[in-house]
Amino acid sequence: MSKYMTTYKKNDLVDIKVNPAIHKGMPHKFYHGRTGKVVGVNPRSLVVILNKTVGNKQIRRTLYVREEHVSKSRCNEDFIARRTTxxxxxxxxVLEGKKVKCLKRQLPGPRESFVVSMVNNTPVSLGYEPYVDTF
Incomplete structure (x- = not known):
C-alpha cells in the first residue's frame, strides 16, 4: 500500500525495481536496478528519463512506468544533507559578519605518528618460510 501512497514530483530521482506481480506498466528487464529522473507525472504512470549505453555512446531513453515498479532513490541523501548544513x-x-572558510569535503590526510613501546611487546621476526615438499 505504501507504494501507492508515495508522491513523485518532477526532478525526483527514482530507482526502477520491477514488481513481477503486476504486468501493467512494467519496464524492460534491462532497466531493472537503474536510476532515472522523473520528468512527468501522469494519473497512473511516471515518465522517467535515463541514459542507456549503446556501444560507445549514451542514448537518453524515456520510459513510461507505473509507480508499482518505481521507488524513490536514496543516492543523493548525503549531498542534500551536506547542502543544508x-x-x-x-x-x-553572514549574521556574525565573518568570512566563510572552505566548505568542501576534505580528505582526512595521513594519520598521526605514534611510538610502540617495548613493554609487554615481544618483537617477532617476519620472513619467508621454506617450501617443504611432503611427497
Missing part, C-alpha cells in the same frame, strides 16, 4: 554555516557567518 553548508547553508546553515553560511547563514551563521
Amino acid at each position: 553548508n547553508d546553515e554555516i553560511r547563514q551563521q557567518a
